[in-house]
Amino acid sequence: MSAEPTADLACVLAGARVMPVLTVPSPASAGPLAEALAAGGARCAEVTFRTPGAEQVLKTMAAHGGLTVGAGTVLTAGQAERAVAVGARFVVSPGFDEEVVAKCRELGVPVVPGIATATELMRALKAGLDTVKLFPAEPLGGLRTLRALAAPFPGTHFVPTGGIDAPRLAAYLAHPAVLAVGGSWMATADHLDRGDYAEIRRLTAEAVDRSMT
Template identity: 45%
Template sequence: MTGPILPVVVLDDAEQAVPLGVALRAGGINTVEITLRTAAGLDGIRRARQVDGLRVGAGSVLTPQHVDQVAEAGAQFVVCPGLSVAVVERARERGLDVLPGVATPSELMAAVALGLDEVKLFPAGLLGGPAYIEALSAPFPGMRFVPSGGVSQKTLPDYLGLASVRTVSGSWMVARNLLAEEDWAEVTALSAEAVTLARDLR
């Protein structure tokens, strides 16, 4: 991933992708994950690619067919809730970085077997948060974790304080109510606060 903060976006209106991307960049965030949870996701990815300096990925990627769709829409990386060998292989075939989700040591072993050195831990909050990552890091010292699910600005320092965490995934700065209200100033403000906090921790 690029940067310490990875916003997870659920778009209901693809036309919001560009102003959202501009607001994130103004707040110092240069990477975004636009999920396929809504019909606006694919078009949102296409539109977000128009924003200078913004690296755009696709989230909630579940199948190789999804990989093909998001690659054609211009996604630069894919994020999955779980670990699928078929999805990882297709992403590599399409030249896309891939961040699969894991929740157990067995899934981490499968990730290692695939040659991965960074995974999404999902749902991080329910699994045990920073303490769980610390426990997993002992037998998997070369693995980097991107916690996702239940991460907030309040818990951000706890995650980024871990040596095995370089990026956190969250949606508080791109909450659906902010998008519905098109409150781009607040998106920028929350993004800037998160980036500043992350930099101070480093």
């Protein structure tokens, strides 16, 4: 059984405030991708369960040693269990699901469910969570929505993800309720198709630098 979920997530992230969100079509990319992210200064990454090879990608990247890797787009308790079995240190879901939350607690890993409304946030808080993913952040209204949700729920921490890019990063991180920001701009499908790991490293380093200012 895990301890307090927020404390656990903060500990797992170890102060990292930028989380590359990765959809990796081929497991062959996992090793070079992990190297590029770590070389750029990333300390964590989220591997989405949107591709057939996601479990192998997660396993390879988790074994790299330079990154704390979690599983994203987790929709079922079974996916959460498989993700943790191959090395996921945390679980992220696009929505709030009681079975996923319960399974993650059973497995002793932090879980970050997605919310888009105050009602969904209240359900997460009632379940004992105090860290949620605002998703999809930009289509929902971006920082205006985050501020509106944070105001009546002091003590809640947010990991906004969805439509966020490099120019918007600093503004999100400046909000005191934001624990970390997730984004896919650092390693897109196009980067991976081209094998452009140098650009992934550059964009990651740029994002990490912005997160520290």
